[in-house]
Amino acid sequence: MPNLVLPTRAIEVVNTSIHLFHHHGFHTVGIDRIVKESKIPKATFYNYFHSKERFIEICLIVQKERLKEKVISIAEHVNHTNVIDQLKKLYFLHTDLEGQYYLLFKAIFETKLTYPKAYQVAVRYKTWLTNEIYSQLRTLKNEVTFQDAKLFLYMIEGAIIQLLSSNVAIEQEKVLDCFLEGVVANKK
Template sequence: MPKLVLPTRAIQVINRSIDLFHHHGFHTVGIDRIVKESKIPKTTFYNYFHSKERFVEICLTVQKECLKEKVVSIAEYDQVTSATDKLKKLYFLHTDLEGLYYLLFKAIFEIKLTYSKAYQVAIKYRTWLINEIYSQLRVFKTDATFQDAKLFLYMIEGAIIQLLSSGQADESESYWNMICNCLF
C-alpha cells in the first residue's frame, strides 16, 4: 500500500473507528455508526475512504505501523536490554488486550472472507513479527529455528485467547512463565 497522506479530519475518523472496531468488532460497526460517532457526513467518509473494505484496510495499516514502530524500538534500538528481556517486552506488548496487536489479532478471525485485502495486512504483520522474534531468539539460542519463532507467536496468541476466556488480564505473567519453560 502506498504511503497514506490524509487530512487531520480523516485521521480522527480512523482513530475513532480503530477504537470502535477494537471494542465492538468489524461487522457490528457499520458506516452509519462510524459517521455518527465521528460527526462527519457520510459523503465525506466515502470521499476519504471509498468503501468500508478500504477503510478497514487503512485502519489496520495504521495500527500495524504503530505496532511495528514499538517492536522496532524494543528489538533494534534498545541496546542495553538482553534478548530474553526484549522477548518478554514483545510478549507483553502483544498480549495486552487493550493494546495495538489485539485489533490485528481480531481481524484474523473476523474479516478473512469479507475484507481479504485488510486481512492480508494482519497476516503480513504476523509474518514480519515472526522474523523479528526469530532474530531475538537467535541472539541467545544459536540453534533456534524459525519454528521456535512461530511457536513463540502461537503462545502469544494462545495467551490472548486464554485472557479473553478467563477475563483476567493479570494472568499474562503466568503465561509468560510457561513460555520461558518451553523455549528457554
C-alpha cells in the same frame, strides 16, 4: 503499498473507528455509526475512503504501522536491555487486550471472508512479527528454528484467547519464563 497519506480529519476518523472496531468488532460497526461518532458527513467518509472494505484496510494499516514502530523501538534497545527482557516486552505488548495488536488479532477472525485485503494486512503483520521474534531468539541461541518463533507467536495468541475466555488471570509470566528457560537451557 505506497506510503499512506491521509488528511488530519481522515486520521481522526481512523482513530475513532479503530476504537470502535477494537471494542465492538468489524461487522457490528457500520458506516452510519462511524460517521455519527466521527461527526462527519457520509459523503466526506466516502470521499476519503471509498468503501468500508478499503476503510477497514486503512485502519489496520495504520494500526500495524503504529505497532511496528513500538516493536522496532523495543528491538533497538538491544544494548540497553537483555534479549530475554526484550522478548518479554514484545510478549506483553502483544497480549494486552487494550493494546494495538488485539485489533490485528481480531481481524484475522473477522475479516478473512468479508474483507480479504484487510485480512492480508493482519497476516502480513503476523509474518513480520514472527521474523522479528526469530531474530531476537537467534540472539539468544543460534540453533533456534523458525518454528520456535512461531511457537512464541502461538503463545501470544493463546494468551489472548485465554484472557478473553476466562475471568481468571492466567499466569502469563510463568508460561513465558518456561519457554525462554527452555530456549536458554538448550543453548548450553
